[in-house]
Amino acid sequence: MxxxxxxxxxxxxxxxxxxxxxxxxxxxxxxxxxxxxxxxxxxxxxxxxxxxxPTSTPTLSLEEMPRPREIKEYLDQYVIGQEHAKKYLSVAVHNHYKRLFHTDSKDKDVEIDKSNVLLIGPTGSGKTLLARTLARFL
Structure with missing residues (x-):
């Protein structure tokens, strides 16, 4: 040896x-x-x-997934205005959770499209605040 x-x-x-x-x-x-x-x-x-x-990721059931309304209500507590952006982000996050949930399920024939969100606006319009608040929620 x-x-x-x-x-x-x-x-x-x-x-x-x-x-x-x-x-x-x-x-x-x-x-x-x-x-x-x-x-x-x-x-x-x-x-x-x-x-x-491998680090274990917490698994969510369909009932535990945050609904778009819950996500938007959380964003409403911290972000003033930007109603359209908050609604769109809430739905996008909910769809992201649905896509993650359905990858493990038996529904192989169901396909949920992936989408990206691009926040564009002038300085001080709340882009970073929206992203940080959303990250805090998640």
Missing amino acids: AKQSGRNKKKPICGFCGRSATQLDAFIEGPNDIFICPECVDLCHNIIQQSQK
Whole structure:
């Protein structure tokens, strides 16, 4: 397991935990006479495994999905005016949730179109406020 050649007169030391060859039997040698012990290899493996676990996204049922009216009412609390934009964004968000919900269902023949929303307007018209408020709601 460990490559210990005659050229290394010093006992190997783990570059991670600092243990010497007298405390452990085998080491893995890397480039430039750097060693790692099997326990640190296991620890590194576990860290990588934990970081690669898929994060679970909360699942919504059809009843828990926010309705366009609820989304618009929330936007009404923070944004004055822009009624058309608030209504359009509310419906777009609701359709987005429906599309996410139906990807897992058995209705493979039902297709919900994807849509994009482009907010255009002069400075100070509330584009960023709408986007931030909507993000806070979601």
